[in-house]
Amino acid sequence: MPTTFIGVGYELGQAGGDARRLAYFLAVVDAGTLTRAAEQLHIAQPSLSLAIRDLEQDFGAPLFNRVGRRLVLNETGYALVDHARQVIGGLASARAAVAARTALDTGEVSIAAPASLAIEPLANAVARFRRKYPGVRVRILRHPPGAEHDLVARGKADLGLAIDDPEHHRCEDGLVCRPIGLHEVVAVLPPGSKPATAGKLTRAELVNVPLIVAEPGSRLRALTDQLGTDGLQVRVAAEVGHREAMIPLILSGVGAALLPWSLGRLAGQLGAVVVGLAPPVLNTMLVVHRIEFTAAASAFLDTMGEHEDIRTNTGSGRGLQPSLNSSKA
Numbered sequence: 001m002p003t004t005f006i007g008v009g010y011e012l013g014q015a016g017g018d019a020r021r022l023a024y025f026l027a028v029v030d031a032g033t034l035t036r037a038a039e040q041l042h043i044a045q046p047s048l049s050l051a052i053r054d055l056e057q058d059f060g061a062p063l064f065n066r067v068g069r070r071l072v073l074n075e076t077g078y079a080l081v082d083h084a085r086q087v088i089g090g091l092a093s094a095r096a097a098v099a100a101r102t103a104l105d106t107g108e109v110s111i112a113a114p115a116s117l118a119i120e121p122l123a124n125a126v127a128r129f130r131r132k133y134p135g136v137r138v139r140i141l142r143h144p145p146g147a148e149h150d151l152v153a154r155g156k157a158d159l160g161l162a163i164d165d166p167e168h169h170r171c172e173d174g175l176v177c178r179p180i181g182l183h184e185v186v187a188v189l190p191p192g193s194k195p196a197t198a199g200k201l202t203r204a205e206l207v208n209v210p211l212i213v214a215e216p217g218s219r220l221r222a223l224t225d226q227l228g229t230d231g232l233q234v235r236v237a238a239e240v241g242h243r244e245a246m247i248p249l250i251l252s253g254v255g256a257a258l259l260p261w262s263l264g265r266l267a268g269q270l271g272a273v274v275v276g277l278a279p280p281v282l283n284t285m286l287v288v289h290r291i292e293f294t295a296a297a298s299a300f301l302d303t304m305g306e307h308e309d310i311r312t313n314t315g316s317g318r319g320l321q322p323s324l325n326s327s328k329a
Contacts, residue, residue: 019091021055022084024048025063029081033070109296110139112151113161115243116260117183117285121304122161129303136296145218149175152288158297160288163219177286180304185223185281186264188247189256189273200278203227210237210255212246220258223281247272 024041028048031037038045052071056063063077073081109129113122118140126138141157148160153175163183171177187201189209195201207227213236214221227234237255240246246257247267258277259267268274287304289297 018058019087021051021058023088024051025055025077025080026084026088028052028064028071029073029077035069104133104295104299105135107135107294107296108137108139109159109294109300110141110157111159111161111300112141112143112148112157114145114148114163116262117161117163119266120262121181121285125300125304129300132303133296133299136299138300149177149288152290155290158289158294159300160286162286162288164284164286165219171288174291175288176291177288179284180287181285183283183285184261185220185258185277185283186261187256187275187277188250188259188264188267189275190250190253191271191273193256193273195273195275199275201275202278203232206256206258206277207232207234210235212238212240212249212255212257214243214246215239215241219283220260223258 024037027037027041028034031040034045034049034052038048041048052063059076059080061076062074063080064071065074066072111122122140126140129136129138141151143151146162146165148157148162149171151157152160153172162177164177164179187206189195193209195205211224211234213224213234216225224234238249240249243263246259247263247270249255250257250267250272251270258281264272264274287301289301
């Protein structure tokens, strides 16, 4: 049986007999006549008339006064209207809820994120989402740095995680950019290093150690270059095009590096010395999505918003020590 629409805006679908008769009752109330209501419902007028009489028989009282071809609500009918609308509205809400949940039994959500955010907080969010919606596949996209907004805008990704850049605000028309927390940059030093100040390293102290730096054009390289513009002489030990090589170089004693907290935490588990910067370097994390998005993307956003660690992707309050190792992580 095809879905039937009525004037009050409810879907009947495969509704049971009682609910269907209530919906027919409301259609007659809104249309004013059996003829007009039958046309709107796409059913024969005798069938509609029979359904109304069956409903009246169920309640044991007439609901309308018959005035010629018109049906005029009587007091009993008036008493039923609000209750009938609640029943039909509740049925529509229930049907929508089931449809939304069924849609999450399968499907996919695609996410664009830089490597640092893909490690944390995204990895933990994906794990929680998969436990809740095991039938939905998560696809994490690899892309050029800073391309998250563009991928979401072009429909190549459902969601994007990005670091906010106040100098180049990129939340164009059709996109929503929501702050979800802070992302800290930390100093990661070779094993055995002993900072003068436990747990903190000033920028003046940072230039006293050889640094492993990223290629020009990256956010971390800009931060390192800023030290030079502040009049501090940076000691570059190595320039690395592959961020994946930074942690092995640090562990080998080549030098220190500025890394996102998520990568710093991994390095600390392997024996590196991880310290915060003084003053701290904190960037705002954003989630980027289109104004209209899929049920799977909406569910993923809800999953992210349920947990505090999304908002604290920093060492602060997480036991950041002069040395983070696997026994302390």
